[in-house]
Amino acid sequence: MTKSKNNFLALLFSVAFAYFAFGAITNVAGAIVPKIKETYQVSGSASSFLASVFFIAYGLTSVPFGALINKMGTKATLVTGALITTIGVFMFASVPGYYANMSAMFICGVGITAIQVAANPLVKEISNPEKYSRNLTLFMVINGIGSSFAPYLVTFVKSRGLEWNYTYWLFTIISIFMLFGLAFPKYPEEKKSESESKSKNNFAYLLKDPLMILYALAIFLYVGVEVGVANNIGLFLEDVHKISSVMGDKAEAAKNAAVGNYWFGLLLGRLIGGLVLDKISSKKAIQIFISFAALALGCAIFSKDLKIVLWAFPLVGFFISIMFPSIYGLAIDSYKKEHASMVSGILCTAIIGGAVIAPLIARIAEISGSIESPNWQAGMLIAFACYAYIFTVGIWAKQKS
Template sequence: MKSNFVVVGLVLATFFVISFITNVLGPIFPALIESFSIGLALAGFFPFAFFVAYGVMSIPAGLLVQHKGEKFVMLVAFILAACGSLLFALMPVFYVAMLALFFIGTAMAMLQVAINPLLRSSGGKQHFAVYSVAAQLLFGSAATLSPLVYQYFVASIADQTALGQQLSVLIPSNMVWLSMYWLFALLCIVMVIIVFYTKISAVERQDDETVAGFSQSLLLFKDPTVLHFFFAIVAYVALEQGIANSIGVFLTQYHQVSDYAASEVVSQFWLLLTVGCLLGILLLKLCDAQHVLMLFSLGALFCLLNAIFTTDPTWSMWAFAGCGFCLSIMWSVLFSLALNSVSHSHGAISGILCTGIVGGAIISPLIGLMANMVGSLQLAMLLLLIPLSYISSVGIWAKPLVRNHRINLFRLLFSQKTAKPQSFSKS
């Protein structure tokens, strides 16, 4: 199949926009608490409203893609995200914010379901792995950039630059973070125009690529392997978002780090999560995926405990950033192990696994509630050891039908040293 590079470019841009919007909650989390004058537990419902949409909408979005096509779903999703962003920007009230974030989360879930098969069909199946890595790198780049843009807006308003003066007209003085949602609305409107004028052919799916209905999906939940990996995805997203959303609040409370410096650490967290993917690719060519998963899980445990309990602010900031590096390969390894552990219904199972992104909705309210109960965010963040332990256990109990292809480096080096020079007979 001939590659459609225009559609590939559109899909990669969509990955960038999804990440840019999704991962802003971490850096603005302390500002949200201050602006709405709420506690950590109540603030946890901001990410809850966003990520619960994945649990509710992933399977319906898959069915909508099959009936209406990827282009229709992408248009609806970007329109919905633009409306949610404008609603948040124009009416920054707590309950309206919950509704707006649910709209935006729903849009992101719809886009995730639509663009993955579109990338595979438009780029060619034989190039899917390469484009998937490119998408992951763009996803991480956007997550790294989002806090930096927020810092720039904060500085512009504080210094009353030309941009800062324009933003001051649009947003209340104590809600600088709303500038990001004006930007999101503008981005989504631009994406609506681009998607509308881009020719996108419907994806032709094989039998094992179709998304099951509700009844079929419920039957798949009875498969122990599918259920165990569903909880693995729940655990990963809970761990990732739990750390990302806690960094700013933790550093400001325990180490008196400024909001500006804390958002920079969040940016470094996502940057190292992206860079770690490159090392992960190399390790996965040399080692078994389950062994790599356990190694990175141990690294995440070391970094997380140091970030929480060290008394040195600088070391805590570096340890939080290091957590991103150690989480880098987990999503890809868990997803691939899940699909390689079953021989059927891969499309339906992918939809179920994406539903596991709802894990991002669970952990922040739990950490906030625990912090209020025990009076310590340090102890509350130990809840993150539960999803981390489950992820590590996958390296022990997973039994994939197909294992990742590996290069035997020692055999390769040994064969090169012992290879005899080729002899040529005289004519």
């Protein structure tokens, strides 16, 4: 018994490190979007799209990876994902160019999709199932540490006189550790997977369920707006507040810090949110937190005071912090255990919202203004529409037996 517990403890630490790693690799995007624009001489929306192409992988591969879990098991899926991620970050580091980086970003997305589709339900198996939303929130705290760490890593690399893409050499090392960490621990015993035809029937059943579609749309909009705000912070500060003129040589570090602080706010929110979800229902927490997120974003995009703006963006991150684990947890708990991997696959497919909303915000800003002088206030109105729908989750979400 003790040995089994120790083996699962090793797995717990390995999965926690995986959350840290894919948080860093996923959310470094906000710091590199301005670098992509400068390095490859493209528009803001084009640079935002390169960073967001990562999320297209979620839309294309989440359901296949959900099926792979049923067929090959959680461990094989996690190890496959870690290997693909390692290949992707290595390619990004070693092969420069806009389209080469786009291809590498997509490969990273494929790998991290596999990890997230497999890891999210696994959290329920290796922690207290009765507190799944809270536990997933705490794992997402670890993910948030990686997210907060990544933009500062870009600043560190630049301070050493290296190009920003050298950050991906460090990610390659991190990914190798993740790969070995996931390959060796003992995993909970899994029942032999259902037949392929039954798996397809479950998938068809779920896609016909309106509740499943509503949950998927909520994840689509949430991830879209989370990434959409983060990826455009640097461009917003440059275009609206002329931060390079105001801060000179310190501007680049300040932009990276603004992105890092956004993710740090999200990290703190998840840490505190884990306690909040112990006291109040996920539905009520969603309504309260998303309302304050909207207020904070209003301050961030409409204030003319740079100090207020730099404080408001982390508050946005803080108040959106519990949305993913809360929505995900409500969705998983709404269906039978045997549907968990397929539900996870569908929800992770919806993460493709990160590839849609972020460049859409930038494009609306360019259309309502110009490529040289985007109207970011107009573009960010997309975020408020996303928040409004997420608020409704706290009204209609329910749990099925």
